[in-house]
Amino acid sequence: MAEREVDRSVSQTVKAQLALRDQILSGALRPGERISELQAVETTGASRTPVRMALVRLEEEGLLEAIPSGGFMVKAFSERDISDSIELRGTLEGLAARFAAERGVSARELEPLKECLAAIDELLRQVPISIEAFSSYVALNARFHALLTELSRSPPLIRQIDRASALPFASPSGFVMAQSALPEAQQILIIGQEHHRVVIDAIENREGARAEAIMREHARLAVRNLRLALRNRTHLDLLPALALIKTATD
Amino acid sequence: MAEREVDRSVSQTVKAQLALRDQILSGALRPGERISELQAVETTGASRTPVRMALVRLEEEGLLEAIPSGGFMVKAFSERDISDSIELRGTLEGLAARFAAERGVSARELEPLKECLAAIDELLRQVPISIEAFSSYVALNARFHALLTELSRSPPLIRQIDRASALPFASPSGFVMAQSALPEAQQILIIGQEHHRVVIDAIENREGARAEAIMREHARLAVRNLRLALRNRTHLDLLPALALIKTATD
DNA sequence: ACCTCCGTTATTGTATACATAACGTATTCA
DNA sequence: TGAATACGTTATGTATACAATAACGGAGGT
Missing domain, CATH: 1.20.120.530 (GntR ligand-binding domain-like)
Incomplete structure (x- = not known):
């Protein structure tokens, strides 16, 4: 499997959070779109645990919305x-x-x-x-x-x-x-x-x-x-x- | 449609969050006290992953405070x-x-x-x-x-x-x-x-x-x-x- | 006697394996 | 032909193993 280059200067959780926020704000992830954990793992370079923590934080932050059946989606605003x-x-x-x-x-x-x-x-x-x-x-x-x-x-x-x-x-x-x-x-x-x-x-x-x-x-x-x-x-x-x-x- | 009411009816994350909030509000955990994940795992019955998610949520909720060196403590209010x-x-x-x-x-x-x-x-x-x-x-x-x-x-x-x-x-x-x-x-x-x-x-x-x-x-x-x-x-x-x-x- | 340094220990951060539930598809029956 | 069910695939929820780091204590030196 692919080597994961680990950046130890910042925690993986923070790294994932910043990366995901960037993706949302830049429009790479569209409002209403479901965020796949697996995909987030690939794009952020962190593993699933920190990615999940980042998702929870972004939800509390208001950028994401929990889907009842599980997972998160990008929130849309009027x-x-x-x-x-x-x-x-x-x-x-x-x-x-x-x-x-x-x-x-x-x-x-x-x-x-x-x-x-x-x-x-x-x-x-x-x-x-x-x-x-x-x-x-x-x-x-x-x-x-x-x-x-x-x-x-x-x-x-x-x-x-x-x-x-x-x-x-x-x-x-x-x-x-x-x-x-x-x-x-x-x-x-x-x-x-x-x-x-x-x-x-x-x-x-x-x-x-x-x-x-x-x-x-x-x-x-x-x-x-x-x-x-x-x-x-x-x-x-x-x-x-x-x-x-x-x-x-x- | 009679669902069997097992503990699995609610997610482990929610269960841990409720249990921890109870402990904080009941005073079992004192303000300023550090919350040990291991201890939380024992008292809530969930494993570390959902416990960690619960801790993050409680932090965002304002009941906990992140400790710079890692972990969380019960927030104290004036x-x-x-x-x-x-x-x-x-x-x-x-x-x-x-x-x-x-x-x-x-x-x-x-x-x-x-x-x-x-x-x-x-x-x-x-x-x-x-x-x-x-x-x-x-x-x-x-x-x-x-x-x-x-x-x-x-x-x-x-x-x-x-x-x-x-x-x-x-x-x-x-x-x-x-x-x-x-x-x-x-x-x-x-x-x-x-x-x-x-x-x-x-x-x-x-x-x-x-x-x-x-x-x-x-x-x-x-x-x-x-x-x-x-x-x-x-x-x-x-x-x-x-x-x-x-x-x-x- | 106190300070410092090193080793040990405990606890958190991270990764991954496993279990379970949801979704899609295909097949079958009406 | 359409709908329903069953099965397979995929993704999430959970548990645990591993790694790294910070706290603690003891021993040695100044």
């Missing part, structure tokens, strides 16, 4: 599912912002957020924004959201937000990229940045309700824009993660 | 973690109520909710409430919350709420039981019932914001009362699930 996921994440981030504001945050903790803000400002000064700058923006934006989440100092909430961001289209990077297909992309980024600025201000002034409201508005903007982007199906291939949308009925 | 989890669930249920109100719900769909409401009303008419009636109340209350969640018609949100309810103290039954240790228990139940009534009214009248607000208030009430109940440590043994609280530092 547009409604996607917009709900984004609004859900916005609600959770709103709670995080409120916690941060109510519980109080020191100037030192706010520092990295402000640096993020300034860096994004710098990027947005270019008109139109270059591809490289946009890529930096995606990373910085994700970092901003992660830092903001941390400010809540609430492990259960942080955990839940992480889970809600597991779905690629619901992650900060995910919907920013989806919006990038729109002609008004630059203006959208500028508005988003304004939201970031306001939430920091609200947290500094300990205005919990305002901090929460602006994060929810931030998400609603994303939902509106994603809907628009989905109308322009021509640009859809920009975001491979959207391959998870079920093409048939909504 | 009081803050618990109150945050309850508020988190309330926020999610608030969103569900808002979705239900905004999206519209037919009278037929609202029927089971109203039946629940009436049944609880009936129970609360007794003063003081009997043990049996209280037990029925716990079940009915859980059912009410589950039905309300369903009304959102949002699979991602429903899923997330289920996850948030996985932690025993964050589940509807969990915090109702914790509150039962208080002398004002009956009054608390009556207030809670009033919240239930208002949220239905708001949904019927399609007042999304009001539906959301009342559910969040519902959770805040629970948080306040749980804090009070935790002060009365004498009654704490009423709720085995609270064994998960770390006794040392907060």
Whole structure:
């Protein structure tokens, strides 16, 4: 039988999980398609036990769905599912912002957020924004959201937000990229940045309700824009993660 | 169609998961304690593979925590973690109520909710409430919350709420039981019932914001009362699930 | 006496063999 | 000819054997 070259630097379970997630997100495995363990063993290079562990984790993550008769299939999402996921994440981030504001945050903790803000400002000064700058923006934006989440100092909430961001289209990077297909992309980024600025201000002034409201508005903007982007199906291939949308009925 | 009811009617994985969860919630495994796979194999009767799958699921569920060097330990929670989890669930249920109100719900769909409401009303008419009636109340209350969640018609949100309810103290039954240790228990139940009534009214009248607000208030009430109940440590043994609280530092 | 290093042990990570249930196909009977 | 059943194939669920690694303890050196 074929020699299995063992990569001992990472656990086989993690390797299999990453490989399978890649296959799902890249569209190599289509929504609704059943995942064969045997096939997964071949493509990932791990054996059945770690592959099974990876499948269980991906199911909990929301990318897979258990089939009653056994095994797993790639989950399919409707547009409604996607917009709900984004609004859900916005609600959770709103709670995080409120916690941060109510519980109080020191100037030192706010520092990295402000640096993020300034860096994004710098990027947005270019008109139109270059591809490289946009890529930096995606990373910085994700970092901003992660830092903001941390400010809540609430492990259960942080955990839940992480889970809600597991779905690629619901992650900060995910919907920013989806919006990038729109002609008004630059203006959208500028508005988003304004939201970031306001939430920091609200947290500094300990205005919990305002901090929460602006994060929810931030998400609603994303939902509106994603809907628009989905109308322009021509640009859809920009975001491979959207391959998870079920093409048939909504 | 008479199926023989053998142990094989449920999978070994599920059996192990239930058994382990029982051990954790009953306090047989203490917070912070490492779970030995070998020991779990002996106590659950399943072999290592299903036990491992169960451990992964329980980790994703939030009851266990992965140890970097390998294996799992029982997660420990602070009081803050618990109150945050309850508020988190309330926020999610608030969103569900808002979705239900905004999206519209037919009278037929609202029927089971109203039946629940009436049944609880009936129970609360007794003063003081009997043990049996209280037990029925716990079940009915859980059912009410589950039905309300369903009304959102949002699979991602429903899923997330289920996850948030996985932690025993964050589940509807969990915090109702914790509150039962208080002398004002009956009054608390009556207030809670009033919240239930208002949220239905708001949904019927399609007042999304009001539906959301009342559910969040519902959770805040629970948080306040749980804090009070935790002060009365004498009654704490009423709720085995609270064994998960770390006794040392907060 | 304490620290360090090495060997032993126990426990987890991985692989594979075995059992069982589901699905497809072919054959047979109505 | 169609449907139903039986059989075979395939894939999943389960168990166990093997490998590797981290914890533990003892012995020796500084």
